[in-house]
Amino acid sequence: MDDLAGFLRTRRSRVDPVTVGIPTDRHRRVQGLRREEVAHLSGVSVDYYVRLEQGRATQPSEQVLDALARVLGLDDTERGHLYRLARQRRRPAKTPAARLRPELLRVLDLVPHAPALIMDHRLDVIAGNRLAALLYGRPLPGLNTARHIFLEEPERGLYGEWEKCTLDVVGHLRLAAGKYPDDPRLASLIGELAMGSDRFRRLWARADVRARTHGPKTYHHPLVGLLELHQENFALPDESGMELIILSAPPASPTEDGLRLLASLTPTPQTPHPTPTTRVRE
Structure with missing residues (x-):
């Protein structure tokens, strides 16, 4: 229903490059940040970040997630969501039963x-x-x-x-x-x-x-x-x-x-x- 790759793509597209120190001009056609820009600002390789957005890289470390959250400007709710998506394949949450005492x-x-x-x-x-x-x-x-x-x-x-x-x-x-x-x-x-x-x-x-x-x-x-x-x-x-x-x-x-x-x-x-x-x- 939801995935880490899709979430990263939508968050990347909403970051104003100017706010992270990247100059822009009228010839720039990409909305938000490019993949290589996110990778550089996060301190990871471009290849690794591309694999994250393609759903081919699994189990990113806490350090990588922290860096991505910082670069993408995530608030507390979005940050928690990012971590849950990254952990899905490791430990899926059990769906709770709606029973009341x-x-x-x-x-x-x-x-x-x-x-x-x-x-x-x-x-x-x-x-x-x-x-x-x-x-x-x-x-x-x-x-x-x-x-x-x-x-x-x-x-x-x-x-x-x-x-x-x-x-x-x-x-x-x-x-x-x-x-x-x-x-x-x-x-x-x-x-x-x-x-x-x-x-x-x-x-x-x-x-x-x-x-x-x-x-x-x-x-x-x-x-x-x-x-x-x-x-x-x-x-x-x-x-x-x-x-x-x-x-x-x-x-x-x-x-x-x-x-x-x-x-x-x-x-x-x-x-x-x-x-x-x-x-x-x-």
């Missing part, structure tokens, strides 16, 4: 005034509270937020900043593909999104990676209007690949009023009332 399900019930849900690395919703189901306007079992954003709500509907959401989703799935390259369900999801969405295909080709742990999240709910929430992601232990996500509203804000109104609504036949905690089938 009953104690975690009880945690969701203890958050009655904010949408709270648990997602896995594929962005499948594993469980959620009543307010989360009312926010999405549908039962949570079977909901995949990547599919929802790209195939069910494209450029309209629930998501206030749809384009930014798509960047976050693709960046997350890139990270997941690098960590779990042998996950067939993840590969199937990526293929489905690529077949169904031109925007997904364009963003996926950029090979950007993103790790979002908190930040604003805006929704346009059809019943209660604008909801300007704050999202916090909490990684669950035991390397499960799952996260607890809580969407909170500032105290005494219009959004807090909106959530209170949403919680008071009786679900319609189109929005079935979920049980206090819901779970997808394995």
